[in-house]
Amino acid sequence: MRPLPNQKISKEVLPVWRIIGCFETLIYGCLPIGYFFLLYYFEFPTWIFWLLIIMVIVIGILKVAIIPTLLWKKWRYEVYESEVDLQFGILVVKRVLIPMIRVQHVDTRQGPLLRRYGLATVTITTAATVHQIPALSEDLASELRDQISKLATEADEDV
């Protein structure tokens, strides 16, 4: 049996994902607020309001407390000489093999949140697909980017 990739992504990503989770929860939070205003004008049942609030709280707990940890725990990657191996996912576990000869380009990306925590995302693009290794430390990310891009050009010359 083929061994699982054994590199983990940076633990620093947890607060980033939690903050994103908070924002997402805030967006869901608009639902009960909107419903509250509707209640003001129409005679809708109030229990739906409480149900929506509970729903938002559950979503909040999931997005902020539970999902980031699980995602982080499940994320594995490994860069070999001739391919990149990724494994991730909570409910649906995905395993992806990207051969170096198929890699078209590698980018690192960094939004304001990731930058705040000194992290960056590595994006690997093939002719047909795009893959990401989210949240590595800045140095590691750029090192990995250069490494993959170098391996990719070398592999290309072989074929």
Add this chain to the structure above:
Amino acid sequence: MSNGKRLHPVAIFFLFFSALKELLVPLIAAFVFGRGASSWEFPFTVYFVVGGFLLLFLYGYLKWVTFIYEVTKEELKIKQGIFIKKQRYIRRERIYSIDITAGVLQRLFQLVAVKIETAGGGNEPEVLLSAVTKQEALDIRKQLLDGEKEDQEIHSETERSELRPKKAWILPKNHLFLAAITSSGVGLAFLALMAIVTQLENFLSEQLLINSFGYLFQSSIFLMGLLVIVLVILSWIVSIVGTLLKYGGFTIKKNGDEIEITRGILEKRQLTLSVTRITAIRVVESPLRQPLGLATVYVESAGGGSKDEQLSTVLFPLIKKRELLTHLQDVVPDYAFEYPIQSLPSRSKKRYIIRKVVPGAIIAAVIGYFIPFGYVIAVSILTFAFLLGSLQYKDAGFGRNVSFLWISYRTISKTLVILPKQRIQALELKQSIVQKFRALFTIKVSILTSIIGKSFRAIDVSEEQKEEILSWYSYEKERG
């Protein structure tokens, strides 16, 4: 760009018409909604229409004047734009396919259009030369596709005769007819006709409708049935004629690595495709054709492909399934070998059936509840769902050799897709929570086609099969 060329002057009309076509809907809308305004009186309207046409014509003329192309040994240069000048150079190696078509308009003037596609590309062809003479088109193709080869050809006379295109395949007349009567376009044509019939009420007077259709609805189901049968026969005829026009004169010529596909009666298409650009071959057996042992073969390629064929190119519109290998041998010998299929573990069967029966049951429940005697329909839907699920399980599977992977699956049609390992861009294995209970996996392979990627799946394979594919695909051999 000293010796650049312009398109044939007839292109002015084409450009004019295509601009007109784009403006048609807003123009009609303006007429319909603006009719009430007092300014739409007789003389003004005429000025407006004539002026509009003149402007469009001027636009077409300017576009034609500013569009200059030049073909050299290394590249295709295009210079265009009325206000914003654009220059585009496309290197010869980047060109994936050259498509020569002669639409009805072009045929009137004995001209052709040349579409040039490069990798990536997008929805529109990279370059469209809408009106050139046939000879010019052939010259362009020769320059861009086998300019290099031509140089070599001169060296030896014998080599030259070998390189001359040989006819590799012609669609036999009786096959064309079979293709036409088993075409799955029937359903589409039927829907279109239904749409027209239901729209009729907008055009006919209400009284007439009540007189004819009202009578129809009241009088008998028999007449309604008759109407449906007439529609089915009509749509069948439409689809037969469509297929005949589309695939008539289908011929494949092979010239070294290039495949040249010519087809069509009304609109003549001539597509040149490089074998090295092929990313997968699909063999499709539709339900109408499968019992007759017939199949259609498609080619997925980087560049090329048309919208009406799910961005693929038809390689053989219709062949006998058992002669598949012989035909592939003639045209794409690399792909001609046996395709033994490993079937999926028997525990997958349940999942295949459940996936069809559950949505079927929901629809059946709704119909059974709301429609009188709906249970008859409900039972047949459930039976159909069950049968489809079992068939999908039976036809699902995959196989591999050193350098190819083939996946067999059924949606409604049974499909076999043959993928060279070299062309697979990435391999993905997935396992959902539900699949975990039964230790099953989904394999997904992605390849490059005209627009973006396309992916093919083998759903619910076993753990061992998953490991087999994983180590087959891995380029890191010492670990595999």
